[in-house]
Amino acid sequence: MNVDQRDGRDAVGQRAPRSGGRTAAQRTTRAAPAGLDRRGETRARGAREFLTQGSAALRPAERTRTTSTPAPRLRVAPPPPVSVPRAPFVGLILVLVVGGVLGILLLNTKINENAFRKAELQEQQAKLDVNQQQLEKKIADQKAPGNLTANARKLGLVEAGDPAYIRLPDGKMIGVPHPAEGAPAITSQQGNGG
Template sequence: MNQASKGRRVSRSPHIDTDEIIKSARRRARAADSRKRALLADRATPATDGGLALQPALAPEPSVVERPARPEPVAPKRRPARQPRKVAPPEPVVTARAPFVFAIIGLIAAGIVGLLVLNTAINENAFTLQDLRQNQAVLDASEQKLTDELADLSAPGNLAAAAERLGLVDAEDITYLRLPDGKELAMPMPGGN
């Protein structure tokens, strides 16, 4: 024995045969059926069904040699079909028709008015959009004209002519100031020594 089973009592159950269980259940059912038939059958004719009978079988009288009559199988009583419960129908609901009709007409009228208001707002926005597009076209043309003028004025020939009119001359020596100490730096001219 191992350590785990030392403290416990080990019980061994005999092997259970399912066929035997089914057979014994059938025997019990037949016995119950036999008892039932005996109770329902004629009391003068005892029910004999092997060792399961309620009364011992009576020997036939010597003058009459008959076999004991087997009781007729009793058909199980059928339950009557359930009838659905009859429930009284609910009382009809009486409502006035005029308020309902007026409410429906009011809903339809409100829907039509709402559609007209929505359509008017959409058309008004369409006119506003058309005006804004025309203004955009005018502003685009003005921008293009000003861009062309700026390009003409910033051309090198036009800049030189404007500088001469203002009395400006070309610089011969270029000097730069260094900001931290204020020292001047002379830059050599291209082609000069």
């Protein structure tokens, strides 16, 4: 092996390609006639002189090698394939898929449960609204003047005459106060002895 091959450079001084293929200078150098000396070619290009296969300074193993068969070029081998255990990966994917499906089912169940609860609450709200309207109607009916008089008589109240007034700034009384006169109604609680 000569210095050019060890250094990874061809005769022209170019770097060998990473893919292991030949450069254009190597193709032209090998196609050149056998009588052409590469040493002269490197001097002509201005590069320093390297030992070639015809030189006496080569090692004995390289002297016995013939020049007709070129030395095989070393190439960078691809890294060995990394074998990752597939069982944990498949298990992880299965856990994710099953967890996702169960999560979706749980979510749908909760949504349906809330929908039923909402329907029940809406029915209850409608009943309460009707009840409130009925109570408001009863209150309005009880506030009517005829009903107020009837309810007052049921409680044993009688109509009073003219009232007396007290003027606040000086405390003077206007009118004469006297108790109401009249018999309680027959339907009153007091009239029945209640």
